[in-house]
Amino acid sequence: MEDADYIIIGSPIYFGEVTAQTKLFTDRFYSIYNNKNRNVDGKKVILIYTQGNPDAKVYEEYTKNQKAFLYDFMNFDVVNTLIAAGIHSKEDLNQKNEILKEAENIAMRIT
Numbered sequence: 001m002e003d004a005d006y007i008i009i010g011s012p013i014y015f016g017e018v019t020a021q022t023k024l025f026t027d028r029f030y031s032i033y034n035n036k037n038r039n040v041d042g043k044k045v046i047l048i049y050t051q052g053n054p055d056a057k058v059y060e061e062y063t064k065n066q067k068a069f070l071y072d073f074m075n076f077d078v079v080n081t082l083i084a085a086g087i088h089s090k091e092d093l094n095q096k097n098e099i100l101k102e103a104e105n106i107a108m109r110i111t
């Protein structure tokens with residue numbers, strides 16, 4: 001993570017939250033937080049979440065809290081959050097050109 005220019009975290013939304021596996025990973029940030037020699041301040045983060053619900057704003061409060069309590073706490077810089085809404089399968093995604101375009105735009109901005 002120290003060496004990375006960007007950290008990209010992708011997760012489906014399960015019962016209104018990231019998956020247990022994603023949470024397991026981000027919970028380990030605490031050991032980084034407690035490391036006096038940590039070298040990840042200002043690290044750029046891109047979040048990509050897929051969800052079945054077609055309303056991309058339905059979990060806005062959750063992502064806002066997660067940003068405050070996890071990413072801001074870690075002094076990470078969440079530069080983009082892509083919500084891929086209405087996705088139940090890979091095939092759904094292939095039909096959502098606006099989401100694919102947004103992902104492409106985010107990728108193009110990676111420097």
Ligand SMILES: Cc1cc2nc3c(=O)[nH]c(=O)nc-3n(C[C@H](O)[C@H](O)[C@H](O)COP(=O)(O)O)c2cc1C
Nearest residue numbers: 012013014015016017050051052053054087088089
């Ligand atoms: C256990 C489980 C819980 C889910 N909970 C939600 C949910 O709370 N809100 C939502 O919009 N979609 C929910 N979904 C749908 C998934 O977020 C969506 O289909 C996602 O794209 C699945 O990604 P995956 O195939 O990698 O699991 C859930 C799916 C599963 C399997």
